[in-house]
Amino acid sequence: MSYKKTSLWVGSCIALLVLILPAAQAQLPDFTALVEESAPAVVNISTRQAISTASPQTSFHGLPDLEGLPPIFREFFERNLPMPRDPRGNKGRQREAQSLGSGFIISADGYVLTNNHVIADADEIIVRLADRSELQAKLVGADPRTDVALLKIEGKNLPTVKLGQSKNLKVGEWVLAIGSPFGFDHSVTAGIVSAKGRNLPNDSYVPFIQTDVAINPGNSGGPLFNLEGEVVGINSQIFTRSGGFMGLSFAIPMEVALDVSNQLKSSGKVDRGWLGVVIQEVNKDLAESFGLEKPAGALVAQVLENGPAAKGGLQVGDVILSLNDHPIVMSADLPHLVGAVKPGETAKLLVMREGSRKTLKIKVGALPSEGEEMAVAGSQGQVSKSNRLGMTVVDLTAEQKKAIDLQSGVVIQDVHDGAAAMIGLRPGDVITHLNNQVIDSAKTFTKIAEDLPNNRSVSMRVLRQGRASFITFKLAN
Template sequence: MSQLLRSIPMGIVAVLTLFAASVQASLPDFRDLVKETSPAVVNISTIQHVDQRSTMRRYGLPEDVPEIFRHFFGQPMPYGNPQSPHGPRGRQQEKSSLGSGFIISEDGYVLTNNHVIQEADEIIVRLNDRRELTAELIGADPSSDLALLKVEANDLPTVELGNSDKLEVGEWVVAIGSPFGFDYSVTAGIVSAKGRSLPNENYVPFIQTDVAINPGNSGGPLFNLDGEVVGINSQIYTRSGGFMGVSFAIPMNVAMNVAEQLKEKGKVSRGWLGVVIQEVNKELAESFGLDKAAGALVAQVVPDSPAEAGGLENGDIITHFNGNDIYLSSDLPHQVGRVKPGSKAKVNVVRNGKRKVLYIEIGVLPDGDGAVLASNNGPKESQSNRLGVVVAELNEAQRKKMGDGVVVKEVNQGPAAFAGLVNGDVITMIYGESIRSVEDFDKVVKSLPKNRSVPMRIVRRGAAMFIPLRIAD
């Protein structure tokens, strides 16, 4: 009996040893990947020359304030040789930023983030062998936060480029960069999601990962287990300011398209459709007679745009673009931006409950675009008791800016208030019927069905949108 008891711990130890070995065997080993890829990863620092006179003026101080007193006003005291242009008697200061990048060609082309080198007067690239080379900015694209640099060197180590479209959620990925200036730091994690849209980032379908990313990692490569670059680490969402957050990388397919255009012409041309879109929520889906909430709802077709020329109409719901599903409205800009201007795109829409296919020639995204809509009261008014809203005709100036519609002057208790209408909204369409006048408005409202949601298109402070409207009786 005692001999049996003595044998039990040894058995447990053996089982645990086998279990640990199996777990270790199932985890990836990054050692060879890091050795092979690190030489092509670079550290990027920048220098910005700031005129001290302009800095003093910004603080409202006279330029002849003695150096010793400037630190009381938040001004750093420069040290060094008094004869140096950056010394106490100099007129310039230097500010440096730090980031990462990687070499994509043997003759010295380097990719990084635009925000790493933005407003830099000098860009320094430090290689794995500790060489420091001055880089030339070939081109930058703020919309995708990418920049292409060039250093004068030959036979440089390069990364192997991967196909980010083949990346799968749950796949292991590795980041190499310079967080806080610590060169060639390696972190690993998995792909959490693909095709993420971020605020003010309409043309990049970000890769979301749980890889630890910190300041200095920006512009560095994201590798798959084959040692291929599948993304460029760009942003982190965190409440702590550290890596305890969600990391985002620019897909490599998007980055290389941008890099090729920057190399060829120094700027990036993107496809442009010319629509204002919004999400299709459950209530809107019901009002349009859809089975599920999906697609991009066209709230406004921009005048003289490819969308207008191609036959898109307000109220169309785009479900597919060039064969790709559009689940969320944010999916559409990603797809359109990647289309070469001048080529035709297949656009599947749902219009008044029926499916249609349009072929639209994509244009070039303009530098700026927008519309300013007025909401002054028109001369003719009408009140609809079914909606509990007072509307008025648009005046001539308003019609020139926004076309047809009626302006909301007063919202009382009722369906209009429940739907969220406010004074100044311009109603342009209800239940698929265009509203050109108060008479049209009254006629359409009287014929609306009961106990179901119907779509209403409005323009609010220059932005067009659809809202669901439900009339109980």
């Protein structure tokens, strides 16, 4: 290629890049204006808690003498090493434990939202503003079930964030977090919405927003913004195996947080709807057993006596398909939908019962503060064996029925080789339903077991230590 042609080719490439680069840059969001406007309302939160420790001046049971260490290492060991009681009777001393988190101001008169776990068990809460001034905060109220806490600081004309709604978010949309990871105030990280309505273990009342925004210790309680500069969530959790960010972070939707904060502000506590049922996931085999086209819904494994569900006609074995026209895809969808219903209001449930769809209207109750466990006692009574399933069952006594609040059922006395052993049944388990039929006696159980179909999913409802669940199995020819 001649020099002239080479120069023309290079010039064309440069011209093309000049056209392409601005267009590519235009596709990437510019967060600068959002940060400048919103960052002043984001605060750092630290807590102090007096904790009794063994005196560091003594060294016993093989623990190191911490007094000679630099302060930063001494604090680490005091915080993490177990401190047993001094056998010489020293009572020890008091020290202050500090935790760092984030929060954001939602009103000009000083109301602040954060996570419950950031301020839990604190004796003192300190809020540091963007201008580095520190104010002592009062805890208005906290809700461990959603991990939301509302604080109040004294002030006027404080900077505030704009509040938005997570329901308008779309998967793939850009979002931004501002917080204090590892104590680095007003750190900004960005990413996209990875999923919506995520249900996490032990968090039944929050349909989390999943993002890939870098969230680390100290970000907890901080705001998650959309591109309009509106807070759409509170950064709450990460999934990690290393202790640091691994690309999975979860935020509490703003609708949930605001509902909780409004209740905390008005009454200091949160009231949630409650049905009084124990539910479980519907897998492929259970779906086949209950006549469903696909695995979906929440299977009712237990209905608490005198609870809202029992009074409304919900039955064990019903599969709840929707609540107030909101579809139940996973069983974990149900708790936060029920929790959002105000106690005393009527909810419409679509259920699958014995192969047919049925609509129920149930007056929702208030979620109790503490649950109650039921225990299964030992068994005695009329014995009946089912060699086909490989177990021995006996009738429940009247005392046992009363103790576990049952009208019928049989208890497993012994498990032999066979289907029962393969599916994990064990002595003491109570069986109330087999193949969608109520078990009122050992004799009934044996008869139903003899007529079970081959090579088709069969359901069985089992109570173990007061907890009910459905299991499925298949019998060979």
